[in-house]
Amino acid sequence: MNAFKNFRREAGLFLRSRTPIAALGLLCILVTIAVLLGQAEVLRQQASIDRVQELDSIEREAALAGAPDFGDAAYAAFFLTWNPPSDSAFLAMGQRDISPWMLRVRALALEGQIHETDNFNPELSLTGRFDYAFVIAFLLPLFAIVVMYDMVSAERDAGRIPLLAASVGNVRKLWIIRAAVRMSGLLLACLLPLWLIGIFIGTSAGSLLSVSLIVVAALLVWSAFILLFSFQSWSSPVIATSLMGVWLMLAIIIPLGGKLLVDRVIPDVDGAQISLLQRESVNDAWDIPKAATMERFYVSHPEWANTPPVTLPFHWKWFYAFQQVGDESAAELSSAYRAAIAQRDRLTGWISLVSPPVAVQRVMQHVAGTDVQASLAYDQRIRAFHERLRRYYYPFLFNEMPYRRELLTDIPEFASNE
Amino acid sequence: MTQAMKIAAGEWTYVLRSRLAVWTLGILVALVAVSALNSDAQLRAEATTRAEYQRQADEAYRAQPDRHPHRMVHYGHYVFRTPAPLAVLDPGVDSFTGRSIFLEGHRRNTATFSEARETSVLTRFGSVSPAFSLQVLAPLLLILIGFSSVARERERGILLQLLAQGTSGSALICGKAIALAGVAALALLPLLVSGIWLAITHPAELRPLAMVLAGHAAYLAFWVGAIVAVSALASSTRSALIVLIGAWVLLTVLVPRLATDVAASVLPTPNQAEIDIRLQAELRAVGDSHNINDPGFQSFQQQVLEQYGVSSIEELPVNYRGLVSLQGEAESSAVMDRLMAEQHALQRGQSGVMKWFALVSPYIAIRHLSMSSAGTDLLNHQQFLDAAEAHRFNLIQGLNTIHAEELDYADDSARSRDQDAEQRTRVNSEFWSHLQEFDFTGTAPAQRAVSALTLLIALLLWLTASIIMLRSATARVSTL
Numbered sequence: 001m002n003a004f005k006n007f008r009r010e011a012g013l014f015l016r017s018r019t020p021i022a023a024l025g026l027l028c029i030l031v032t033i034a035v036l037l038g039q040a041e042v043l044r045q046q047a048s049i050d051r052v053q054e055l056d057s058i059e060r061e062a063a064l065a066g067a068p069d070f071g072d073a074a075y076a077a078f079f080l081t082w083n084p085p086s087d088s089a090f091l092a093m094g095q096r097d098i099s100p101w102m103l104r105v106r107a108l109a110l111e112g113q114i115h116e117t118d119n120f121n122p123e124l125s126l127t128g129r130f131d132y133a134f135v136i137a138f139l140l141p142l143f144a145i146v147v148m149y150d151m152v153s154a155e156r157d158a159g160r161i162p163l164l165a166a167s168v169g170n171v172r173k174l175w176i177i178r179a180a181v182r183m184s185g186l187l188l189a190c191l192l193p194l195w196l197i198g199i200f201i202g203t204s205a206g207s208l209l210s211v212s213l214i215v216v217a218a219l220l221v222w223s224a225f226i227l228l229f230s231f232q233s234w235s236s237p238v239i240a241t242s243l244m245g246v247w248l249m250l251a252i253i254i255p256l257g258g259k260l261l262v263d264r265v266i267p268d269v270d271g272a273q274i275s276l277l278q279r280e281s282v283n284d285a286w287d288i289p290k291a292a293t294m295e296r297f298y299v300s301h302p303e304w305a306n307t308p309p310v311t312l313p314f315h316w317k318w319f320y321a322f323q324q325v326g327d328e329s330a331a332e333l334s335s336a337y338r339a340a341i342a343q344r345d346r347l348t349g350w351i352s353l354v355s356p357p358v359a360v361q362r363v364m365q366h367v368a369g370t371d372v373q374a375s376l377a378y379d380q381r382i383r384a385f386h387e388r389l390r391r392y393y394y395p396f397l398f399n400e401m402p403y404r405r406e407l408l409t410d411i412p413e414f415a416s417n418e
Numbered sequence: 419m420t421q422a423m424k425i426a427a428g429e430w431t432y433v434l435r436s437r438l439a440v441w442t443l444g445i446l447v448a449l450v451a452v453s454a455l456n457s458d459a460q461l462r463a464e465a466t467t468r469a470e471y472q473r474q475a476d477e478a479y480r481a482q483p484d485r486h487p488h489r490m491v492h493y494g495h496y497v498f499r500t501p502a503p504l505a506v507l508d509p510g511v512d513s514f515t516g517r518s519i520f521l522e523g524h525r526r527n528t529a530t531f532s533e534a535r536e537t538s539v540l541t542r543f544g545s546v547s548p549a550f551s552l553q554v555l556a557p558l559l560l561i562l563i564g565f566s567s568v569a570r571e572r573e574r575g576i577l578l579q580l581l582a583q584g585t586s587g588s589a590l591i592c593g594k595a596i597a598l599a600g601v602a603a604l605a606l607l608p609l610l611v612s613g614i615w616l617a618i619t620h621p622a623e624l625r626p627l628a629m630v631l632a633g634h635a636a637y638l639a640f641w642v643g644a645i646v647a648v649s650a651l652a653s654s655t656r657s658a659l660i661v662l663i664g665a666w667v668l669l670t671v672l673v674p675r676l677a678t679d680v681a682a683s684v685l686p687t688p689n690q691a692e693i694d695i696r697l698q699a700e701l702r703a704v705g706d707s708h709n710i711n712d713p714g715f716q717s718f719q720q721q722v723l724e725q726y727g728v729s730s731i732e733e734l735p736v737n738y739r740g741l742v743s744l745q746g747e748a749e750s751s752a753v754m755d756r757l758m759a760e761q762h763a764l765q766r767g768q769s770g771v772m773k774w775f776a777l778v779s780p781y782i783a784i785r786h787l788s789m790s791s792a793g794t795d796l797l798n799h800q801q802f803l804d805a806a807e808a809h810r811f812n813l814i815q816g817l818n819t820i821h822a823e824e825l826d827y828a829d830d831s832a833r834s835r836d837q838d839a840e841q842r843t844r845v846n847s848e849f850w851s852h853l854q855e856f857d858f859t860g861t862a863p864a865q866r867a868v869s870a871l872t873l874l875i876a877l878l879l880w881l882t883a884s885i886i887m888l889r890s891a892t893a894r895v896s897t898l
Contacts, residue, residue: 019657019660030672033676037679040679040683041679041682044683044686048688048689048692051692052689052691052692052695055692055695055696056691056695059695059698059699062699062702063698066702078694078695078698080691098514098532100689100690102689102690102691103691104691104694104695112520115530115531116527116528116530116690117515117516117528117529117530117531117532117690118528118689118690118691119528119687119688119689119690119693119761119765120514121681121682121687121765121768121769121796122511122514122515122796122799123511123765123768123769123772123789123795123796124678124681124682124768124772125511125514126510126511126514127674127675127677127678127772128542128543128675128678129675129678129679130672130675130676130678130679134675138543138671139667139671142663142667146660146663150656236655236656237565237566237655237656237659238438240656240659240660241438241562241565241659242438244558244562244663245438245441245442245562248555248558248559251543252543252544252554252555253445253449255539255540255541255543256540256541256544256545256546258540259540259541259546260456260546262540263460268533270467270471270531271518271530271531272471272496272498272517272518272530272531275496275518275520275530276471276474276475276478276496279493279494279520280478283489283492283493286485286489287483287485312834312835313833313834313835313836313837313840314833314834348539348540351540352539357543358539358540361539361542362539365539
């Protein structure tokens, strides 16, 4: 009961101090802006997906309608794949302004298609977005420093410590309560707008809860640093500059050092090699005996091995067979490329243990479904869909059926939860 | 002046005696130097790899066997972007753009494989580069060193003492500013050294180099002035620190990101998928140049027959299929170029919106000044894409010309059904050795420097503002 009364008294005192209250107000506004901007971007992306889905099916219909045979139909018909933003994607844009979340593919060799970049303005990607994860990872610690750094030293500079000791008895308890009041204020500024807007736009309670936990954890870590410094017998400015030094170290220097480390430890597999290899294989097919290509294809697709040999200089089944053989010959390099990305991501995870801002961003991106793993999962979904698509065409091509549009009724379509 | 120098010397002694300040100073200089050395090593490696890939791709192309020329159209070619020399100082957007483009017939591909995917969480706040160290970190470290320069003297009562002893207010402010400018100059030193090195190895880059140096000098001078002025105007060291850190967060962290969101909201760009669909719909109107009977080429056929004065395509002295390929590529390229030019203009528009924020934040001014001088901005990337497209068009039309002039129409028409005809449509591999080398230079260095002038003016405006602040700080100190 006594503790509660003390808390109320401290809260009252705190509410009357100008700078910290202004800081909390500003933080609250920034959080609101970040959430709203993030949500606006999510809505834009969703609208874009809806619009392109419609355009895509119209365009595909036109392509299929004009095709003379199945080979041409498969060549001309593109299929949209997309990675929809989750209900909490507004929290952290993550990979969604660097790696594509919409890609059109057709039944040709996938390695020639899947590495395309989207039409992102690199000058905008360079700056990055002002999203909730950014506010919590980088700005919340700065605000915490402003609100809490002189909790002790201000009293000491004013010579009030003996007086406080006399009036409350236990000064340590007072500091705990004072810290609790200020942390609650910070927490409120970060979570209140999030919950209000989050509930309004229909974010799942699970996501909101996990995000809130991240915020609490980040605040606890930073408060620990701040308290550690603020109990030193230094002057207020020295405490503040030292804390800024800590922030600089954890938020900027360690991540950049981590980047250098990642580059050294896991050199990136050069993507250009994949497309070069795939293209050589695909094009060599025109110059080597048809049977050589077909035999390689039949190893992975024995169900077609009994179809007649290709005798003409051109046959669609041979064309699609060498597309697939091209993918197969680049498969090893391509999975090494993805493995390297995943490995780099894991090492980044280790680095995040010593950098709270990196950890906050990673975990938030995970909750938001915008992290590297989510982008690799989308990559996998595209691959699965592409496989379904090309296998769908094989019966028409290998059985040499005459083209009728109506035969392509159950043509596979991408499902984002594939 | 001697008074000011004395004050400056005193401030330096103070800075050197404070452990925190010495550490900060050390970190600052080390950061700029390490990032310059690291970018240098990385760019060298990168340039070697790219050049090697380009050589391999050229060699592979030249080594192709006797083939139908349209096979080569689909075999295509790769071009690689080698980093600009000044990317050592400012890598700009390089890690966010694709590094290679596949050039083939009928399509204008996007650049593939950007580096950013791989370690984005670590580098979202900035890159390991001298530009980032100087533009974002240096101001913060200068704040940590200089926020107390005047406020401290006032709090300890030394300020009144100094003034009573006859030190003028302007000498005091000047001295403090000179001392902090010395720290800033130390931070600039690694940039200057690598700048001189680059000027020796790439003499053509002298003017943009001077621009980058001048820009950073003006930018840091702005901060020096602002820091000393705030320190003199603030009621206490504590409030000086809070105000300065607030300003730093606002100008280098908040405004740029808000500017990004504003630019993306004001001028939204469509995704590649949407552009491709629009493109395909338009290309359908052009027609499929693989099929000479495509309705899109009916009037072209008429025109060719009239031009050669013959009544059927079999009588033409050239291979009509090759002519259709030439015509189809020309028409489809025109459509693609128009759509891409639209998209490029839209993206430049977004960057233009961002640049207006140079009036809100000097950081935006120096960042864009530095990127565009170094040739690592959006514009340069677009020029790379356009140069690759021009190269593609020439390559493909060269092949289509061979298709039209070297092949027999009857053989060409029968090649999918007749093995012998197919053999006769393969032209001598000698043709592939005429491959032109891809040589991308981008905007001329001198012009890059000129185009950054408006941003330099913006920076000078900021510098003026900080000088005005210093003057009012002087007036305030003198009236104590």
